[in-house]
Amino acid sequence: MLKQQLNLKLSQKLSPQQIQLMKLIQLPTQAFEQRVKQELEDNPALDSGKEDQDSFDDEFKNEEVESDSEIIETESEIDVDEYLSDDEIPDYRTQANNYSKDDDEKTIPYASGVSFSQYLKTQLQSFRLSEEEKQIAEFLVGSVDESGYIRRETIEIVDDLAFTQNIYTDEQTVEKIFQIVHKLDPAGVGARSLQESLLIQLKRKTPTQSTALSIAIIEEAFEQFSKRHYQKLLSKFSISEDELRDVIDEVSHLNPKPGGSYAGNNRIVEHVVPDFTIKIKDGELQLSLxxxxxxxxHVSREYSNMLKGYKETDKKTKKQKDAVMFIKQKLDAAKWFIEAIRQRQETLFVTMNAIMHHQYEYFMTGDERDLKPMILKDIADKIGMDVSTVSRVANSKYVDTPYGTKLIKEFFSESMTNSEGEEVSTLEIKKILQITIEKEDKKKPLTDEKxxxxxxxxxxxxARRTVAKYREQLDIPVARLRKEI
Structure with missing residues (x-):
């Protein structure tokens, strides 16, 4: 049985303006500049620079509109709310308010230059190769990843050559071409493992007693060397600690990622632009945006004048009415965008000011042990805003301090209670942990339990497991891998 009934329901929805304001707040300085530039291009009623703003009047008295010499309707029927309603949002407003991170334009250019793969292929021209060998070599070079490795089994490469390149060969031939690829620069490129890459680099060096011993250790005892079982190495190769120390020094100067130095040149070049600056002047902190x-x-004078001119016209056509509604729509959007920028500035400054005063001791000294426990809610409560707003400000913004440029979200940390019952930041504990490990005896590094x-x-x-967690977050290896001789 079908039945109709009315239901009243209260719901809270973010307006398109609120959504767009949140998007503006989360943008760092460079992205914000691009957003403003895009808005200026999209909205002709918005101008940059200083100029007196002429207000426009949305109220029109009973004025006649003429179409084909005939009065068709009065101007008083224009409803400003109609073109601003959620049901009829113009394309301009939709593009500004509704987009995801995937839709953001990437305006930072790529670095110019020859690609890593092309750089390697160019070097192949210096070798005498048959047509088939050249095709196999180019295929291998094309399989080199950004780190400089070919992380595939030989048999898989043989199969791929047959299926994708229509080249039927065998593992022996591919291995032969591998030896050619291993002669390319940078040294170690085209290796299938770290061990092979290190051996290629060592064999390129001028032969010395140290390099010869290094090659022997990497070939015969790579696992023991990588795990720093130094006593076993001393016994197996019948060498002194000084000789082993020379080997460690030799290997430590090799490049574990031979392709990284070149391949990285074609990545997006990122530049950090501080959104805030904190200075110490006369013993006090000064914050600036x-x-x-x-x-x-400002709102375009030309568009405002067009609206005024229309108002002063005695009789108006339907086409003129459509034009004035378009103008009013653009003027309204321009005024809102200017207000949104003002709100963004205020929100950013108020939030960072609260963070600065919460971490006053740190900004005065620069000692990370002076960082207080601070979570998003602490700042949100101080400034009377939502936690999500504080998160947007802190997540991708940087502040220039007397101690370097810092990511704001790094100032946030959980708290724990020390033995004296005081609340301390986990950042303080990590700093003490890092200093303790730096001062340890590297011949007998401290275990997590110690x-x-x-x-x-x-x-x-x-607890010990908490120490292990903090150590991993600091990117510090376990005690065994910190051991030196």
């Missing part, structure tokens, strides 16, 4: 976040903009005991003695009672 990057001036590029505060562009001077580190946990040392931290406990210093007043930070944390």
């Amino acid at each position: 990057n001036g590029r976040n505060a562009p001077t903009m 580190l946990a005991k040392i931290l406990k003695d210093k007043g930070y009672p944390i």
